[in-house]
Amino acid sequence: MADYYEVLGVDRTASDDEIKKAYRRMSRKYHPDIAGPEFEDKFKEVNNAYEVLSDPDKRRMYDSGVDSNDPNASAGFGAGGFGGMGDMGDVFSTFFGGAFGGGSQGPTPRTQPGRDALASMTIDLKTAVFGGTEQVRITTFGLCPDCSGSGSADGSKPTTCPDCHGSGYRQKVVRTMLGQMMTSAPCERCEGHGDVISKPCPSCMGHGRVRVTRSVGVKVPAGIGDDSRIRLASQGEVGEGGGPAGDLYVDIRIRSNKQFTRDGDDLHCWVRVPMSWAVLGHDLEIDTFDGEKTVTVPAGCQPEDTVTLKGLGVTRMRAQGERGDLIAHIAVEIPTRLDDEERSLIERFAASHDGDATHVAQSSRPAAGGQSGKKGFFSKLKDALS
Numbered sequence: 001m002a003d004y005y006e007v008l009g010v011d012r013t014a015s016d017d018e019i020k021k022a023y024r025r026m027s028r029k030y031h032p033d034i035a036g037p038e039f040e041d042k043f044k045e046v047n048n049a050y051e052v053l054s055d056p057d058k059r060r061m062y063d064s065g066v067d068s069n070d071p072n073a074s075a076g077f078g079a080g081g082f083g084g085m086g087d088m089g090d091v092f093s094t095f096f097g098g099a100f101g102g103g104s105q106g107p108t109p110r111t112q113p114g115r116d117a118l119a120s121m122t123i124d125l126k127t128a129v130f131g132g133t134e135q136v137r138i139t140t141f142g143l144c145p146d147c148s149g150s151g152s153a154d155g156s157k158p159t160t161c162p163d164c165h166g167s168g169y170r171q172k173v174v175r176t177m178l179g180q181m182m183t184s185a186p187c188e189r190c191e192g193h194g195d196v197i198s199k200p201c202p203s204c205m206g207h208g209r210v211r212v213t214r215s216v217g218v219k220v221p222a223g224i225g226d227d228s229r230i231r232l233a234s235q236g237e238v239g240e241g242g243g244p245a246g247d248l249y250v251d252i253r254i255r256s257n258k259q260f261t262r263d264g265d266d267l268h269c270w271v272r273v274p275m276s277w278a279v280l281g282h283d284l285e286i287d288t289f290d291g292e293k294t295v296t297v298p299a300g301c302q303p304e305d306t307v308t309l310k311g312l313g314v315t316r317m318r319a320q321g322e323r324g325d326l327i328a329h330i331a332v333e334i335p336t337r338l339d340d341e342e343r344s345l346i347e348r349f350a351a352s353h354d355g356d357a358t359h360v361a362q363s364s365r366p367a368a369g370g371q372s373g374k375k376g377f378f379s380k381l382k383d384a385l386s
């Protein structure tokens with residue numbers, strides 16, 4: 001164990017002030033810049049001595065026989081902790097590097113993860129019913145095709161930054177209230193990367209990515225609702241230096257359909273039938289998303305009665321394979337122009353049903369304006385059709 005009191009030339013009872021003065025004297029005397037490089041070891045010894053004796057705790061431990069500069073010492077200051085004051089910068093950057101904006105030490109990788117991207121697309125109701133793959137065009141950062149993300153032209157490699165020698169940081173002396181301190185800041189020349197792209201790729205200016213417009217196939221699940229959002233992993237923005245792409249989010253809107261209105265998993269449509277079909281009953285074909293289907297209008301069908309076609313609605317999101325229903329609303333068309341023959345037929349019909357008509361008029365006909373005053377889904381449906 002080195003005798004630190006002897007190194008500094010003070011006796012064992014020296015005060016803190018005497019130790020400080022002795023250190024200043026000795027460090028000036030043995031500084032390699034003044035005394036010559038051969039005194040480097042001596043200078044380190046002086047620093048080691050001051051390191052221990054200027055700290056009351058370490059001095060106490062030293063006096064009791066434990067040298068905190070000794071790697072074998074059991075006091076926990078060992079290996080690497082205070083390996084000497086030879087390089088002030090190292091010590092201070094260990095202490096203050098983080099606090100003074102240096103952040104984590106070491107160069108910043110050129111390759112950074114890309115950000116998420118957002119797109120939107122409008123799909124047909126039929127796609128929502130059955131699901132399908134739709135293309136959406138997006139413009140975002142993609143991998144530079146000319147350098148495959150490396151940022152360097154002609155397959156050249158980045159070279160170690162001559163300013164920071166690859167560390168990505170440069171040490172600076174800052175003046176603070178406590179005196180001068182060493183701190184580290186990102187190297188300006190290499191922007192903290194530690195290396196320099198000497199021959200930047202002309203297409204991406206060394207960034208490894210370029211703006212590209214591309215088409216992305218979006219798998220739309222059957223039964224998707226309006227205003228849904230679909231996530232496509234790794235289809236977002238490619239990162240700096242060709243870093244891994246973020247995700248792509250696609251907002252889905254469903255285009256309104258002239259024929260069908262959706263209500264949850266059910267579809268609704270209007271079917272106009274002549275009065276005679278409503279009276280006598282009739283089968284008719286309608287176009288559905290599943291092709292032509294038969295709607296059986298029962299005899300005696302009333303205005304706004306419905307006919308349900310089971311399982312021709314929207315696929316259920318939570319039970320793929322199952323579907324809602326298609327509900328056909330019957331709109332009975334009352335003839336407005338009759339020829340003479342038709343008129344006499346209706347008159348004969350009316351004559352034989354006179355009593356019923358009176359009865360209906362008194363008891364079960366809706367109040368004036370009742371039909372058009374109906375609120376909710378049916379009126380919305382009508383609005384959509386008009």
Ligand SMILES: [Zn+2]
Pocket residue numbers: 144145146147148149150151152201202203204205206207208209
């Ligand atoms: Zn490039």
Ligand SMILES: [Zn+2]
Pocket residue numbers: 161162163164165166168169187188189190191192193194195
């Ligand atoms: Zn640098």
